[in-house]
Amino acid sequence: MTNKSKSTAAKASMQSAADAEIQTALQSQTPFRAFWSAFCENRGALVGLSILAIIILAAIFADFIAPHSLSEQYRDSVRAQPVFAGGSWKFILGTDGVGRDTLSRLIYGARTSLFIALAVVVVSMFFGIALGLLAASTSVAVDVVISRVIESLMAFPSLVLAVLLVAVLGPGLFSTIIAVSIGYLPTYVRLMRACAKTELSKDYVTAAKVMGVGKFRLMVRTILPNCMAPLIVQAALGTSGALLEAAALGFLGFGVQPPTPEWGAMLADAREFIRSDPWIVTLPGLAILITVIAINLAGDGLRDALDPKLRRS
Amino acid sequence: MTKSTNSKSGDSGKILVAKNLSRNYTVSRGVFHPLATVRALTDVSFDLAAGETLAVVGESGSGKSTLARLVTMIEAPSAGSLVINGIDVAQATAAQRLELRRQVQIVFQDPFGSLNPRQTIGAALAEPLLVNTKLGRVERESQVRTMIERVGLRPELLDRYPHMFSGGQRQRIAIARALMLRPRLLVLDEPVSALDLSIRAQVLNLLVELQDEFKLAYLFISHDLSVVKHIADQVLVIYLGRAAELGDSAQLFAKPLHPYSRALLSATPVADPLAKKDRIILSGDLPSPFAPPSGCRFHPRCAAAKPHCSEQIPVLEAKQGRTVACFEVKG
Numbered sequence: 039m040t041n042k043s044k045s046t047a048a049k050a051s052m053q054s055a056a057d058a059e060i061q062t063a064l065q066s067q068t069p070f071r072a073f074w075s076a077f078c079e080n081r082g083a084l085v086g087l088s089i090l091a092i093i094i095l096a097a098i099f100a101d102f103i104a105p106h107s108l109s110e111q112y113r114d115s116v117r118a119q120p121v122f123a124g125g126s127w128k129f130i131l132g133t134d135g136v137g138r139d140t141l142s143r144l145i146y147g148a149r150t151s152l153f154i155a156l157a158v159v160v161v162s163m164f165f166g167i168a169l170g171l172l173a174a175s176t177s178v179a180v181d182v183v184i185s186r187v188i189e190s191l192m193a194f195p196s197l198v199l200a201v202l203l204v205a206v207l208g209p210g211l212f213s214t215i216i217a218v219s220i221g222y223l224p225t226y227v228r229l230m231r232a233c234a235k236t237e238l239s240k241d242y243v244t245a246a247k248v249m250g251v252g253k254f255r256l257m258v259r260t261i262l263p264n265c266m267a268p269l270i271v272q273a274a275l276g277t278s279g280a281l282l283e284a285a286a287l288g289f290l291g292f293g294v295q296p297p298t299p300e301w302g303a304m305l306a307d308a309r310e311f312i313r314s315d316p317w318i319v320t321l322p323g324l325a326i327l328i329t330v331i332a333i334n335l336a337g338d339g340l341r342d343a344l345d346p347k348l349r350r351s
Numbered sequence: 352m353t354k355s356t357n358s359k360s361g362d363s364g365k366i367l368v369a370k371n372l373s374r375n376y377t378v379s380r381g382v383f384h385p386l387a388t389v390r391a392l393t394d395v396s397f398d399l400a401a402g403e404t405l406a407v408v409g410e411s412g413s414g415k416s417t418l419a420r421l422v423t424m425i426e427a428p429s430a431g432s433l434v435i436n437g438i439d440v441a442q443a444t445a446a447q448r449l450e451l452r453r454q455v456q457i458v459f460q461d462p463f464g465s466l467n468p469r470q471t472i473g474a475a476l477a478e479p480l481l482v483n484t485k486l487g488r489v490e491r492e493s494q495v496r497t498m499i500e501r502v503g504l505r506p507e508l509l510d511r512y513p514h515m516f517s518g519g520q521r522q523r524i525a526i527a528r529a530l531m532l533r534p535r536l537l538v539l540d541e542p543v544s545a546l547d548l549s550i551r552a553q554v555l556n557l558l559v560e561l562q563d564e565f566k567l568a569y570l571f572i573s574h575d576l577s578v579v580k581h582i583a584d585q586v587l588v589i590y591l592g593r594a595a596e597l598g599d600s601a602q603l604f605a606k607p608l609h610p611y612s613r614a615l616l617s618a619t620p621v622a623d624p625l626a627k628k629d630r631i632i633l634s635g636d637l638p639s640p641f642a643p644p645s646g647c648r649f650h651p652r653c654a655a656a657k658p659h660c661s662e663q664i665p666v667l668e669a670k671q672g673r674t675v676a677c678f679e680v681k682g
Contacts (some may be wrong), residue, residue, distance in 0.1 A: 241465040245466075247425050249532070250452040252482070255482065
């Protein structure tokens, strides 16, 4: 016994010398550090992330940044031109059809639009993960029911489905979120189910089962973290889709109701001035465009950085 | 390195008694074909005492890993009984099953797939205690530290992730994890075949040390016969899901009786370039388990096959101090 433990100790000390070198090399390689250095290699992703950060900060601190109130109507300067088209510095991006400051409304609108987009991602991801794990882990019957229902959801164009749901629920912020979320549910369910099925056949899952890890813990604590990479990428890329869809609902008048500013609704309101004052309709469109591009760039970078085929070597 | 001899006397009782274990899988071959049955394992019986190592050898597809899945209770046998620590697994109550789970643990072949890549080593080692015991956090951590040191790794490594370790280190971690619950039976599913030769010896020696220390019974699955010779007390040779020969390791390696064992053993490389090589080269491949040959499953490839070998299935019989399933071996 003592002899053996001595030999083990000797072995350990021999190993520790070699390990010490490796240790310093590895110390910096926490999973997050590795991810971050991979992410930073992608210039586009950094640009996207920076733009997105600016937009998010503007949305959060809208109360301090916005030069004017979001609903005050300046009757003497209706449809003012932006600065770069010969307007005054009082209204940097001009005013809309009833004299409200466009810049302020865009900043507050970012709040609504981003909130909807994020809420959609959170809601659809949460229920998608839950349903996907359920389908992968329980009986074949449950799997078949969930999969077929989700597939039939995919038969509808998502916007038509969203319009239908808003028509049932009545327009407003929360029905917009729910309506768009349901359209995005199938992606997450299928992604989660497929990934969980793959992971379930791996040895570490079998080892966990042999250790007596319960079904719930197995699915949520063992399998879910290993499926997070594709889910996060999907969430990042799905955010831009959700933003666009929410804007589309707003444009159609099914979204957030006035006077709350929302980019899609602003677009719709300014439609009638497209010939006389094209700036009013262009600016919310540009806001949507820039945000969507920024999200997609950052999402692409995220995907490259988290791609399991490139990493973990 | 020397095995403790008192453990072989069997005074501590049998930890594992397997009787006529069988496992069939039904496989769908498409909508228009009837379901096919694969007989992965048929009528395999053996027993195992504390401190003893039973090696299971055979080709790929012979049912070795199926046996591991049955013994670790991941799957239930289609027929036959499995008695672990005196408790019949099929009739165990929920509480007994929980207890049995703690008694049997497994170490896998691939140390890169058997550790959760998103879990630190410390968390992986603590998980069995967290799930199965009511120990507090401090107590869990101290046990984890003791165990990681016992397998020859430093406790500072506990907050690392699996990808930061080499294959040999990972296998040590996998062994430590399997031992956290102080099991009495460890299923080793080709634990060293994925490792470099130099590391292989270290891990094997560790396994031998741990066996003595914890009085573990090993079910050692392998196709590497030099490793088996080194570590096993008993050897079970299986071919296409059926036991061909079961007996004492030293005897079996000295004089294999079953024609298949003879062929298998003759294929073991000997580290002596001048040694006489008299390999028995088998013709053909392992037959499909969908349609195993009639009679003795080995007869199409057997040099000693007689006409009745294709008609009757030989049963395991005690012959020359061990059990052999062959008509041609004289008792």
